[in-house]
Amino acid sequence: MSAGDRPGARAALVVALVLGLAALLVVAVTTPWDVLPEPPGGRTPLDPTAGLSAEQLARAEAFVGALRPASLLSLLLGLVVSALLGLTPLGGRLVRAVGARVGGRWWAQVLLGVPALILAGRLVTLPVSAYAETVRHRYGLSTRGWGLWLRDVAVSFAISAALTALIVLAALWLVRRAPRTWWAWAGLATVGLVVVGSFLYPVVIEPAFNRFESLPAGELRSDVIALAEENGTPVRDVLVSDASRRTTALNAYVSGFGSTRRVVLYDTLLERLPDEEIESIVAHELGHVAADDVLTGTLMGALGAGAATALAGWLLSWAPLLRRAGAESPADPRVVALALFLVSAGGLVGTPVQNLVSRQIEARADVHALDLTRDPEAFIAMQRRLASTNLGDPDPPAAWHWWFGSHPTVAQRIAMAEDWQRLEGRR
Template sequence: MTPPARTTALVTTAVGGVAFVVLAVLLVPWDPVPGGPLTPTDPATLFTPEQLDRAAGFASRTDWIGWASLAVRLAAACWLGFSRRGRALFARLPGPWWVAVVLAVAVFEVGLRLLTLPFAVLMRRQLLAYGLSTQSWPAWAVDLAKGEAVDVVGVSLALLVLVACARRWRRAWPAVAGSIAAVLVVLGSFTYPLVVEPLFNNFEPLPDGSLRTGVLALAEREGVDVDEVLVADASRRTTTLNAYVSGIAGSRRVVLYDNLVDDLPQDQALSVVAHELTHAKHDDVVTGTVLGAAGTCFAIGLLGVVLGALRRRGGSPADPAVVPLVLALYAVALVLSSPVQNTISRQIELRADVGALRATEDPAAFVELQRQLALRSVADPERPAWEHFWFGSHPTVLQRTALAERIGEGR
């Protein structure tokens, strides 16, 4: 990498990093819980010994599968990206540079998927054994293939932008690629509900009835303009309960799992909806999107710095052979950055919980909802604190119960 390109990479890293920190300070609710930090509820007050044993048993059977899969994926990614023999596999890919980039992404991603497929099968067997999956093996395989195709397309687009910018702007490529990638993050948030989500679920408007009436009343009370409240046919795949908000601007929608609508009492279903409406009220998807855009700009600048240091190892960003190195660095960075991403996510989720409790004014329904969610997903409430810090994107059921008790006492 030439000195001007190195300077551009350092500036892009600094701009992206400062933007991320400033946006995080301004947009993330760092103190969402009234009264300060929570003391988690005693799990024995929520679950029977048999329920706790079942959750611990499920965790003991699935944790090693997840850790082994992650270790194999990281090891394989590092071998492909950092070793000479690994990179040599990609040096002979045919076609013009843009074809070579797409082929390299496909070989890398599909290769890692095949290596970790035995762990995915073992995990699914446990989900079936514990009654968490309702999907047939053929349908599961189709979803797996569709998910892999989506990953290949998305990663290929990102790498095509990166390599194209490096070939066209050899000195300024980190800044140009970082800016384009940030825009693509925003476009991705907008198009994901319209393009990707329908590949895996069918969606129907929440039908008329008391639940819809309650949802609209909650939305009006919270001052949230609800464009769409949709029901996804998730029960054909899982027995777990969930809901989410996705999209930005004209693509924003609140989505409820059909088994949540069908299986929960209305007060608990409305507690879920109130949580999601709080996300919509605070534009949390937009917050995640702009943080992701700034983080992507920072990452590409940092990538330019690293590639400059590794230029003797095939680190030229203008060469399609750089693809495995970039993807290996991304795999490592994803694990290392998990605490930052998940800490932000937990704060946002806590604010949504506070909003749900205040909107419904029904702490008992909220607590029972959290208990049912944990039981349906066989979630272990006593996971190690470090594991939750590193990989937990939501507050634990014990933290959420403590929050409900505090809000209830303050009413």
């Protein structure tokens, strides 16, 4: 039986195509493809070293050289395990086996089967993750003891397993209640979940991993609040995260909306960066707020999630695919492993597009930081300090950056700041 023979399958495919095209249209219209005009005389040539010393470059290259193979291996192992469980009856058997221990009801199979499937993937990749943590320890980037590392792994697994199990349970309930149109209702619910998740993340998920305290009164706090006011996006508070419990990396971000919006600074920033460089980082993050990047990203994510759900409705109506997974219908709990594989594969395929958009958005935020602070020297010094401390490759291989790079390279960001200087007549 073909996918089109099943009731609602053709409609699901049409909706997936329409929503997918709508998502691409939003991407095309809202992505800042040209963030800075070309200055007279052309763009500043990229310096692959980004001004870092030979010693700093050698250390960063050694670090990423040790970490990149582990990252690729973890990605491939996770995908292989997901495919093995989702494209063979193994996943369905596992779901049924764990559910049988508590009566075998369909909802019990889902609530226990989803964590079991996720745990299988985590256990296979755990040794690689441990090796990667060892590398971060070796280069001084991680400060976590193994107890805290295991705690973080466990908390991450628990949150992921619980949320995924509840989402899958709701989806399977819809399949059973509305076998022809479940994908439409699930798509609407997924869109709502993306939107709600964007609002709840800073107050629900972030505190599970870090503690936050208000930045004490002082010049830096006053300057950050003044930057936010000048940006037209006042913040509720300026918080300090206890990131040093886990890492020596430097970072800051703005999270939340409206009354929950706050600037968060890693405590490592306060220890290592002068105030003007911290303010440059904050100005970059405020650029995302000024441009409503989170809201736009939420819209893109909602459209993409709706399209993916409709596409899943079409794929899960294809009898040969169901037979391969050992499931009788989309309502069969044994279909769960197949659904999780489709989500993983779809996410991997969409990664280059997401990162292409992300790089442009980050570049726009860089320009915003320069416009807001009017301090390109601090911006350039900050980029070099981040690259040196976070052990980032200032000029990674093109293929790697195209697929995995969510930000412009350090070399690109410094060249852009120099272009900004020339446009502003600062040289």
